[in-house]
Amino acid sequence: MLEEMVIDGVEIPGDSGGADPADVALTRAARxxxxxxxxxxxxxxxxxxxxxxxxxxxxxQSEEVLQEVFLEAWQTANTFDAERGRARTWLLTIAHRRAVDRVRASQSSRRRDLAGGARDLAVPVPGIDEEVALRVDGEQAVRGLASLPEPQRKAIVLAYFGGYSHTEISVLLGAPLGTIKTRIRDGLSRLRTALEETR
Structure with a gap:
């Protein structure tokens, strides 16, 4: 049974030992x-x-997406396989996908509004140059994250991609809470500096 997710090379542990109550609940919900x-x-x-x-x-919007995630979970619970992963990981994957879809839909709506307004005002619509700039920024962010010291990178990935609180990260990494907060703060500061230097 898989017990963790891996995001950007960092393992996000699952709960170990015994049957996970969430796995049991989802398996029963599927019935x-x-x-x-x-x-x-x-x-x-x-x-x-x-x-x-x-x-x-x-x-x-987050509350709306939360409802959509659990509605999808109820409707597709029979596709969950406890032998392939944990209920928590399965739900977080659905949540991340739904949240990203909402961001994309919002961006698409804004682009349509801008395009409509641009036609009315004869203002040029954002083009390929801006799309390329956004992709370059994303690649720079990934490189910046990879360049961080491992303790900072792990803490940031667990917080921002794993959905863990600082207290949970402290337990997962076996480090004091203050240390975790410092790692995240310093890591984000280094990341910001690295991104600014590439501009």
Whole structure:
């Protein structure tokens, strides 16, 4: 059974030992057990919401996406296979995909609005140059993250891609809470500096 996700080369551990209550709840929900699904929601909704909020920033949209994630989970629970992964990982994957889809839809809507307004005002529409610049920025961010010392990189990846709180990261990495906060703060500062230097 897989017990962790790997994001940017950092393993995000799952819970070890015994049957995971979320796995059990999702397996029962797949058989139509509504109480088990409510238990799954209670167990994982805060973590799923945290991940969505990190991607979308907007709380209202994040709440909508959270509802969409759990609706999809209820409708597709029968596709979950506890032998291939954990319920937490399965739900976080759905949440990340839904959040990214929402960002893309929002960007697409803005582009349409800008294009419509641009036609009305005869203002040029953002073109290929800006698309290339966005991709270059993304590649620079990935390189910047890879250049961080491993302790800082692990802490940042767990916080921003794994959806873990600082306290959870402290437990996962076996480091004091203050150290984790310092690693994240210093890592983000280094990342910001690296991105500014490449511009």
């Amino acid at each position: 139509g057990d509504q109480r088990a699904f409510a238990q799954l929601y209670d167990l994982l909704s805060a973590r799923v919401f945290g991940l969505i909020l990190r991607v979308l920033i907007d709380r209202a």
